[in-house]
Amino acid sequence: MQRTSFGSMSCPIARGLERVGEWWSILILRDAFAGLTRFEAFQKSLGIAPTMLTRRLDALVEAGMLERQLYCEKPPRHEYRLTPRGVDFRPVLIAMLAWGSRHFAPEGPSIRIVDAVTLEDADPVLVDRRTGRPLLAPDFKLVPGPAATAATRARLAHGGGLLADPPPSAARPEAAP
Amino acid sequence: MQRTSFGSMSCPIARGLERVGEWWSILILRDAFAGLTRFEAFQKSLGIAPTMLTRRLDALVEAGMLERQLYCEKPPRHEYRLTPRGVDFRPVLIAMLAWGSRHFAPEGPSIRIVDAVTLEDADPVLVDRRTGRPLLAPDFKLVPGPAATAATRARLAHGGGLLADPPPSAARPEAAP
DNA sequence: GGGAGTCACTATCTTTATGATAGTGACTCC
DNA sequence: GGAGTCACTATCATAAAGATAGTGACTCCC
Structure with a gap:
């Protein structure tokens, strides 16, 4: 989604959105947290067109959220891994997960955050x-x-x-x- | 940004993004938290084209994030206010603010979250x-x-x-x- | 060693969304 | 009664998203 850039605004929310605000970016980051690293894995998980995935991965690498690493030389193959900046985005994803679960899960939650020992539902607060x-x-x-x-x-x-x-x-x- | 809908995915993050994932939506919510309620105020604050603003406001109302209220009858005038669902989005915005400040403010932060008494910087954790x-x-x-x-x-x-x-x-x- | 399969993409083209600009209608204010 | 405010719509150009097909460099398996 783009034409007007938010990067020149002084607000940190706008600056951040400039990097992750496009339609697929946040879902790609979610999948990266889920452990996906390879092009094909993202494509299958998201059902995204390969052209789009190429553009979004390149943009996320450019933004310093992901980094490309060669994991195979014979045919050059890369994997995409979260950088520290990408890992630092986690609270935003957790907050979105909690909010989405509260408001858009009429059939009940599909994912719960629970205490690892008691298995009680967590209640996230900042x-x-x-x-x-x-x-x-x-x-x-x-x-x-x-x-x-x-x-x-x-x-x-x-x-x-x-x-x-x-x-x-x-x-x-x-x-x- | 749109053609593929995330609404049919079962992931709560995807479901949420379906409602707030478009280019301007989150900035509009940010401004709503800042106290803006009127069409013109959003337009001035964001520099957004009026067509876009109409579309995004309508979508946010449709998604249950904002509600339209008549505040003047003579010429019908509406204001846009956060619903409980919109207010509940706050942790996501705070997390984004904190993340954006940490990573995209090379000249130093433009906004700080501080303890109201000691004025020390807060360190947000979920x-x-x-x-x-x-x-x-x-x-x-x-x-x-x-x-x-x-x-x-x-x-x-x-x-x-x-x-x-x-x-x-x-x-x-x-x-x- | 030849065909099928995997993987990470690019090329091409259509559809959709975004953005700029101008204009409208219903007022209020002076 | 002319200027100004406000919340929009209409129109049209451009940029982005999406579908589909194809490429190149392998590996695997009879």
């Missing part, structure tokens, strides 16, 4: 590693960093933002008790 | 709410749920999967100590 507290307002907040643009500063200044629950309806104050 | 342990192997694992297909079961059976670190290089055992 917390701060040091303090263990959930990353939500009012305990945490977003502030502009050194590279923040004026636009970013403005946006952060006048709103709760990502960490605060949005107001239920600023629309028309219908209920004013 | 943990299990009950036990507080990070959602990683070997403490946790993925198991097939009741709705798992044969393909899902097979994939989960023979690999560490998303929660385990991938092997550094199963390619050619060059170093065999």
